[in-house]
Amino acid sequence: MSMLTPPGMGGKKFRVTGDHYPRMRRPRRRRKVLAVLTITSVLGLLGYGTLEIVDVFSGDDETERSAPAGSGRPQTENNCAPQQADDGPATLPEPSAITVNVLNATDRTGLAQATADTLAERGFTIGEVTNAPEELDGKVEGPGLLLATAEGERAGALSVLATQLEGAETAQNRPGQRADNAESVDLVIGAGFDELTAEREAQRRLAELANPEPSPAEEPAPADTPAC
Known part of the structure; x- marks a missing residue:
């Protein structure tokens, strides 16, 4: 008697078929579908990666022409061109x-001539050396007053x-003064005058005037400089 024959069945045999049990292997069609989906996904990833690499090396036109955040101007090829140099030192x-013209507005005799001689030694051309006109005589309290035309200024x-007289006030010319062109200046000696600025210090100030250093506010910010 077969072991599969239930008890009491008189030894009658029954055929056990496989139609009543699920198959253990997946259908071949499903395996093919999964294979096609896997290949499609891999090809899609490879294509996307290729486009990204091309964009990195070729660059996007819209990206190149757009300005970085906070730059305030578009990022173009002209921004990467060498900037033109400044005009250089001021032409003085x-x-x-x-x-x-050295004019004495004090009551100290010979002060105008002594000052004129010192300026001549420093390379200036001396014009008139005399007392200040009545409208300025005794009315300049500081070391001196420098007067020039608007063109001279x-x-x-x-x-x-x-640069030759520390603390001197400056102003445009007034009626009756000697400085009547762009190349002449009136130096009116005032009550607070002791002597001209020391020659070495005057030369240093003149050099700074000809080659001014840029202030921090004039220097370009790092964000304004495009990376080329």
């Missing part, structure tokens, strides 16, 4: 090109002479 007249003649 030489002391020999400036005619200085713009040309730098007033600034150059100011």
